[in-house]
Amino acid sequence: MIKALRGMKDLTLEESERFVHIVTTAITIAKRYGYGYIETPILEETKLFKRSVGESSDIVGKEMYQFEDKGGNDVCMRPEGTAGVVRAFVQSKFDRQQSAKFKFYYYGAMFRYERPQKGRLREFHQFGCESFGEALVYEDFTIIEMIGDIFKALGIGYKLQINSLGCPDCMPQYRENLIKFLTECKDELCEDCNRRIDTNPIRVLDCKNDKCQSLLVESPKLIKNLCSNCDSDFQKLTSLLESANIEYEIDTNLVRGLDYYNKTAFEFVSDNIGSQSAIAGGGRYDKLVEFLDGKPTPAVGFALGIERIMELVEMPIKERKGYYIGAMDEEAVDILFPLASKKRQSDRVTIEYSPKKLKAHLKGADKVNARYCAVIGEDEFRDGTIWIKDLVKKEEFTLPQREF
RNA sequence: GUAGGCGUAGUUCAGUUGGUAGAGCACCUGUUUGUGGCACAGGUUGUCGCGGGUUCGAGCCCCGUCGCCUACCCCA
Structure with missing residues (x-):
């Protein structure tokens, strides 16, 4: 891999x-x-x-x-x-x-x-x-x-x-003063700080070494100069x-x-x-x-x-959004697509391509966090309607497909 | 570059003194005929990081190697 x-x-x-x-x-x-x-x-x-x-x-x-x-x-x-x-x-x-x-x-x-x-x-x-x-x-x-x-x-x-x-x-004047100070206590500073005196004396200031830090308490402060x-x-x-x-x-x-x-x-x-x-x-x-x-x-x-x-952000709670649509019989699958295209002008739509039992569709809608589960079953296919359940309000209704 | 820890299922981990693997979560299927989240029942999943060694036998011991993590350093 x-x-x-x-x-x-x-x-x-x-x-x-x-x-x-x-x-x-x-x-x-x-x-x-x-x-x-x-x-x-x-x-x-x-x-x-x-x-x-x-x-x-x-x-x-x-x-x-x-x-x-x-x-x-x-x-x-x-x-x-x-x-x-x-x-x-x-x-x-x-x-x-x-x-x-x-x-x-x-x-x-x-x-x-x-x-x-x-x-x-x-x-x-x-x-x-x-x-x-x-x-x-x-x-x-x-x-x-x-x-x-x-x-x-x-x-x-x-x-x-x-x-x-x-x-x-x-800054240059301060730098001089700092170098002078650091050079005086050179022997007590850590190895890295000794190197920094020449290369980048300012960086000695944020050395993590406790001993260096205790020595630096006495150091000249830029803020005062x-x-x-x-x-x-x-x-x-x-x-x-x-x-x-x-x-x-x-x-x-x-x-x-x-x-x-x-x-x-x-x-x-x-x-x-x-x-x-x-x-x-x-x-x-x-x-x-x-x-x-x-x-x-x-x-x-x-x-x-x-x-x-x-690592620190708390994410806003996710709300159910959009539609999940599916069919219960193979023959009804194709009519899902024009319905989905229409809804996709404004909402998120998940289409399930495989015919399934109603229960499986509801689970599927749940899983994709959809607000509505819309299904075309045997009756709906025959009548040209679509069954819709609002998964938040737990209300259900049936619409003619052209009004979906 | 230095030091320590850890590599076992998709994931989090358990695995007793060496006897060829388990749990929770997740996933799938059911709990009769068209109603989700919960509950219950069942099921799937592993070159136990890789290579070598010791042993009748290694997830476990030894050596090597790779990877990940944490800290130093440095930095946002």
């Missing part, structure tokens, strides 16, 4: 319904906030991700599905959605429309060659939004509010963590959240995994899905458009992990 590749899953029955429910709910809400759909390729030039996601990250370093295509191009299956959207934004020259606003939503498969575990697959799906051209922190707030709306609509509880990553005016602009934006964000009654906590160690973020960074976190607790994450990335050869354009965005959310 040929099986799906490791870390890749088929979605059927309840699972696929969950999936669709999440995506359609997210789309409905994103549209309310003025977002329009963008579709970008799954395969992109490897260069794109090296430049956007950042060469130092593990994603680019060892987790990408990277290969040479038949034309000799160095290509890569997208490990995240933002890079492609930004590339498309620049390629479409939307960046030339100074101060115009563009808001896109997307959803689709992402690929990372990792060891699968709970809430982590090699092919996984994200829904995300990217807002271009809005520099004001109001947009950061609005995006967070929108994600809150999505989770509310899905009935999912969460905790919101926020932080500010600063900007080119304050922001430049005046970043600081006032962060203050504004927290006050907007408070007046909207959105609970949050400031996590000074919250760092985004991708290099392109600045200023606002946030993460929506849930318990109950194992160690992969982040269900959505995002923030501001004002420099990325420029990095990818566009004109400087401020941007904010987020992505949510659909598979992780699938």
